[in-house]
Amino acid sequence: MPRHIVVLRSLLPGIWRVKLAMFRAATTHPANNNGERRELRAVLAEIGRCEHRAYQQLPSQPALWRRVVNKPEHYYFRSHAEVLWGKESMMMRMRSTEILRVAQLGSTTELDQGPAVTTSIFCYNPATMTPPRNPILIAGAGISSLLLARSLLRSSIPFLIFENDASLSFRAQGYRLRLSAEGLDAIESVLGPEAWQRFWDTCGKTGGGGFGTINARTGEKLPQAPPPAAVGGTKSVTEALTSRDGKVVGISRGDMRRLFMEGCEEFVHWSHRVTGYELTANGVHAIFADGSKSVEGSMLIAGEGIRSQVAKQLSGGKLKVYDTGARGIHGQARTTAFKGLGEGVWLLLDQTHPRGKVSVITNVRPGEMDDPSLNFGWTLVAEPGVVTPPNNDDSTIGIPAADVAKEITANWHPRLKPLFDEMVSSDAAFWKITCSTPAGVPEWENESRVTVIGDAAHSMTPAGGIGANTAVRDSALLGKLLAEAGGYKEGVTAAYEKDMRVYGSEAVQASYGMAKNQLGIEITENTKTL
Known part of the structure; x- marks a missing residue:
């Protein structure tokens, strides 16, 4: 009898395709x-x-x-x-x-x-054997999506990621993230011992005097203020700043994405913006901006951030992200510019700016302060109307953003001015401060094939540094449930959403409550949504 083999001959970008070539092997002699x-x-x-x-x-x-x-x-x-x-x-x-x-x-x-x-x-034989599983489709390649992918990788569950950006470094990666005890626990549970150690070694650990507040105009250290009380029915969280070993632990968003992506690179499809989905009899297709569709997946996980179209479709418009009107600027400068501060996590507070309250938070880490080849980052946030991007374009980066930061901090104390006067102007970037519905994560009719994680589920203000820590908790929880189920299973998304709504709603309420006190924002029925 003739015998044949099917051979993989070509691999086209974006989609795996097969060319079949039949080779007859020897049957006799x-x-x-x-x-x-x-x-x-x-x-x-x-x-x-x-x-x-x-x-x-x-x-x-x-x-x-x-x-x-x-x-x-x-x-x-x-x-x-x-x-x-x-x-x-x-x-x-x-x-x-x-x-x-x-x-x-x-x-x-x-x-x-x-x-x-x-x-x-x-x-x-399809009549007698279980066919291979369709992949889990993940929209977006942010930190929550990539950490979920790592969880699936460890569990041998097939997946594909579709990201709008053209590469990991396509645009500015945002500010440094402070990791809470809950956030670190979630990340460690997903990565495993070796990958966790690489992650931990990359994180900065800050001790010193811990958290301190400085009057930006006078340069004087201010007494630690009590936590803000609950406002308008929202909750206030007094999360301990130190998260492990008595240290404040932080990492840049870019480093976090790079480490989470290890082993997942070949499953990421760049320049693919997911704009919706289509359910099938046995799964789901992601729909892209050009109208094309993905391969059939067993599930679709929306982790593409505050502008998630999948979240809107899934929730019937109940998942909303509000523009608070406040804006911020990310920047960085050589470590030598931070000598006047010393080790610690510092809040630089200006309550006398004519347009409104301004604050900058930065983390000065030991062991790096004397290395002029490194940069430390800072994040400036202000009440609505203080930070005004040229032409109201929040996507503006580089010198225009740097110039606005320098103008706002022009009258600050001389020991703080180097952070802005010596900043790397090309890296400066505006950002829009958004928040989900202050009451928390709403309920919608559950769909077993589709769910949301990270900012797509619960966008938060920067107050309290809660957003990223909540996002990685989503990844760890959903990854654990999928691992236990061996992939898609009826009831997984319902179980995940039930638990996520509890801690996600608490986090949104806390973040909004603190931002209302610190930035003077208020979300009403007239507040614009994205």
């Missing part, structure tokens, strides 16, 4: 078919070089897959639709419109009995 065997060996070598993994690891069905994953030379084919290549429990999965016929369904055939090549083919 293998020694008389040396040329054919050499061709077959070359093909197998080509496959061996294709270490990329389109979706991930084989399904967790030991009885079915043991013979495939134990030997790299075993290849698995699904008839009529898809081709899988297994190597050391890794696999590629590609769609094909051609019909594959190899021996009989459910049978195993030796391709070549010669000493040089011994390869087995196993044919999948």
Whole structure:
């Protein structure tokens, strides 16, 4: 009987595709078919070089897959639709419109009995075996999306990420994030020992005098103010600044994304903006801005931030993000500019600016203060009307943003001025301060195939530094539930949303309450939404 092998020949950007090439192996007298065997060996070598993994690891069905994953030379084919290549429990999965016929369904055939090549083919019988799982689709490649992807990676659950940006460094990555005990616990639970250690080593740890407030005009250190009381029915959280080992732990958003992306790079599709979704009988398609659709996924997780169209579609418009009217500026300068502050987390407060209250928060870390090759960052926030981007364009970066920061801080104390006078002007960026519905995360009709994480679920002001820590808790919780279920399962999104609404709502309420006191913002029925 003729025997055949299907060979991966090409990989096109964005979508894995298969070209089918049929090679007839020897059926009798293998020694008389040396040329054919050499061709077959070359093909197998080509496959061996294709270490990329389109979706991930084989399904967790030991009885079915043991013979495939134990030997790299075993290849698995699904008839009529898809081709899988297994190597050391890794696999590629590609769609094909051609019909594959190899021996009989459910049978195993030796391709070549010669000493040089011994390869087995196993044919999948859709009538008797469970097909491979569709991937979980993730919209956005922010910190919550990437941490969720790492959780799925550890659990061998297939996934694909679709990100609007063209690369990881396509635009400014925002300010430094302070991590709470809850945030660190969530990240550690996902990454595993080795990856966690790399993450922990990258984080900055600040001790010194802890948190201090300085009068930006006089340069004097102010007594620590009591936490703001609850305002308008919202809650106030007095979260301890120190999160581990008596230290304040922080990391830049760019470093966090880079570390979370380790091992996930090949599953990220850049320049793909998700604008909605379409449910199918057995899954869901993500819909892109150009009208095209993704492969069918088992689920779609919306983690694309405050402008998530998936969140609006899923919630029927109940998930809203409000423009508070307040604006901020991110900036950074050489560490030498921070000598006048010393180690610690500092709030520079100007309550006498003619247009409204202004504050800057920065983290001066030991061990880095004397390294002039490094930069420390700062974040300026102000009441509505103080920070005004040129032409009201919040996406403006570089010198225009730097000039506005310098103008606002022009009359600050000389020991603080170097932070702005010596700033890296090209890195300065405006940002819009937004907040979800102050009452918390609303309820909507649950959809088992679609849910939301991070800012798409609960956007927060910078007050209290709560937003990022809440986002990674989403990733850890949803990842844990999916791992326990082995991927998509009815009830997973409902269980996740039930718990997320509790801590997410508390976080939104706290962030809004603090921002109302610190920035004078107020969200009413007339406040504009994004």
